[in-house]
Amino acid sequence: MSAVKEAVKDASMQKQKEMIAGNYERLATAKETGTKVVSTFVPGNLNELIMCFDMVNNLPEINAIQNGMRKKTGALILEAEKRGHSEDVCTYVKADLGMLAKGNLGPDGRPLPDPDLLLLSYTGCFTFMKWFELLRHQFGCETAMLHVPYEGDGSFSANMRDYVVRQLKEEVIPKLERVSGVKFDIDRLRQYLKESARAEEDLVWVLQSSKHKPSPIDAYFGGTYYIGPIFTAFRGTADAGEFYRLLRQEIAERIAKKEGPVTPDGEIHEERYRLVVEGPPNWTSFRDFWKMFYDEGAIVVASTYTKVGGVYDLGFRHDPEHPLESLAEYCAGCYTNRNLPSRIDLIETYIRDYDADGLLINSIKSCNSFSAGQLLVLREIERRTGKPAAFIESDLVDPRYFSPSNIRTRLESYLQMIEQKRSTAAAAA
Amino acid sequence: MTGTREIIARCESLFEDLDFGYAREWKAAQAGRKVVGYMPFYVPRELIHGSGALPLGVLGGGDQLEVIQGDAYYQSYICRIPRSTIELALSGRLDCVDAMLFPSICDVIRNLSGMWKILFPKVRSFYFDLPQNFRDEVGGAFYIHELEELRGVLAELRGRGIGDEEIRASIALYNENRRLVRAVYGLRSREPWKAPSSEVYLLMRAGMILAVEEHNRLLRQYIEASQSEERPRRDNARVVVVGAFCEQPPLNLLKSIELSGCYIVDDDFMLVNRWERGDVPEDGDPVQALALSYLHNSGDTSAKYEPDQSKKGLYLVEAVKTSGAEGVIMAMPSFCDPALLERPMLQSVLSAHGIPYIAFKYAENSGQMQPIREQAGTFADSIKLWSEQ
CATH class of the missing domain: 3.40.50.11890 (Rossmann fold)
Known part of the structure; x- marks a missing residue:
């Protein structure tokens, strides 16, 4: 073995x-x-x-x-x-x-x-x-x-x-x-909120670093690591502040060296596709799932899952001057607490601002909060941006609903669709 | 006197009319009339009626609607009601609806409110949030604002404000409606052979469509007619059906439960019909009256938070006791988060009180009833066996 x-x-x-x-x-x-x-x-x-x-x-x-x-x-x-x-x-x-x-x-x-x-x-x-x-x-x-x-x-x-x-x-x-x-x-x-706001500033910088070409991060698979401290038990701690300072430095270095994202198998050397992903990842086969993307040179430049614990890139920061009001605003602004039109607007912005090739939706079988309405999201994004969108299905932590061959086939077909769009656009130009 | 057969035939034709002909005729009868659709489980219909509009309950497409376009908007693992509701709208069947209300029942209906905004931009789509905090100064203050906002939306729809007097008059009509609904439920609970559940169901469904004044007349007629008609009494088991408060079971499912040897003596099919347990006060500030009734004098369901752990699930035990039921049938729609997540807690409470139960899932278009009949029939037999021991 x-x-x-x-x-x-x-x-x-x-x-x-x-x-x-x-x-x-x-x-x-x-x-x-x-x-x-x-x-x-x-x-x-x-x-x-x-x-x-x-x-x-x-x-x-x-x-x-x-x-x-x-x-x-x-x-x-x-x-x-x-x-x-x-x-x-x-x-x-x-x-x-x-x-x-x-x-x-x-x-x-x-x-x-x-x-x-x-x-x-x-x-x-x-x-x-x-x-x-x-x-x-x-x-x-x-x-x-x-x-x-x-x-x-x-x-x-x-x-x-x-x-x-x-x-x-x-x-x-x-x-x-x-x-x-x-x-x-x-x-x-107030003191903790001040610490949070500083870390949030660094997190946003990190997530927006994927606007660079090549992107120094993967904002979905890698993004799940980047959001970890702020989304969980560490927002407001000095540890989280240090984590984000450290992370920002690492990414700044990668940008300077024009390096791609780091994956479990090392750095991605060729960025072939820039994708926006909607929906949570599958966790039971997380590494295999990610590998399907980086094997093809597909980098996720923006994702909605990394906004599930706060949509900081739209400007929200915890405010020590208005502590309780600020917590209220934070709670309400989390991604899945926004209505479907707002979610679609956000994805459309990502497609444009991050110069993405298209949208991929990972629809989760047992998460209605994310999944109900995603087929309309797909249609709307295609209509508004003219970029291709695709749909794969898996689950959060139920391994019975992760089918590697189906997902790989769909992903490959989708990437081919992007290639086709590119050649059509190139021919038209 | 109108007989039950005639009354129920009318209700059935309303139920089967997926083009909502009644609402169309009602709207066409007078210039400027508006129709306001709403989804389960609760909206303050008094405000809609007070604005002069017709409240129209939209409870999916049932088993008679062929869903073609709606399926293109939903994955296979989402429940049935949103796809058939989208189908009703995309096929033009809901084009008489001027505004649509989506109460906070679950994530699917919540997201449907946003889909409506995109797919039907000319129809005012309003997500109606219900408080999960039941203190007057906290959840009550929030809810009064929500109600006032809805009042504003409805006023905008009709082009002028809605006076307190108009709302009070509507509250009085709906109080009467709830009293009559409770009377029908009481009648069925006492003498279920005189008011079969398949009839009571259709009678309540008619209340989702008809103007409340007309529904009140129909309820009175039914109470009178059912009491004067003799029907054979069977040795059936008395059961409460729970879990069907949003996506509705096919009528055949109810008939199958009855045919299998059960009398349904209580249910949660259309909670909006009897959500408030007593009269909403008809004097004073009507919006406040609606809010306080919701907070302190309304029913329970899985979409509503129970702050007191010791009371969790007791609403079902209470329903069993009040209706003299001998068991519970948990009939819950496939992929229904609120119902299916509630189920283990209800089962635990029922077990603690020694109340027998069975559970199965359905979809609004379920066609195969044989397994339901067998399961319900076995349940009825076992209840009879236990009760004789």
């Missing part, structure tokens, strides 16, 4: 790996250290606020992703289905519930602590609410619900903002205080 080739890692990736391991360490030792644990979701997460109460952050989606990348989720999902969960619903949920059923061992193999608080930032995905009700059913612990209204008409009104702020003041903060025993200090929150 041949050994699996070790992935090439930059210093920033190494740094992030240590940060993630550190958080799992804090979780694993939470009971010994007396640290209170809060479970919460990625989109609309209130990490800076949680830090004000010295609590440690457990993210069920991240556990599912980490387990997916370690190819553990197939068995976990089957366990959940065996216990009565429908084959039709979100596989993050089932991977999480399957993990609980099998002793709640985290991705690093150590037991995860029961949460002291379930903090539901109900943003951009209906399933979150049911997921937390299911977790509450399991743990019987305190739950704080933060309902973030959907931007149905494409904007975040003053009424919506006031509603979220009132919930923060009257529902979320009092519960965090009660569970943690720590009094809320708004100046501490």
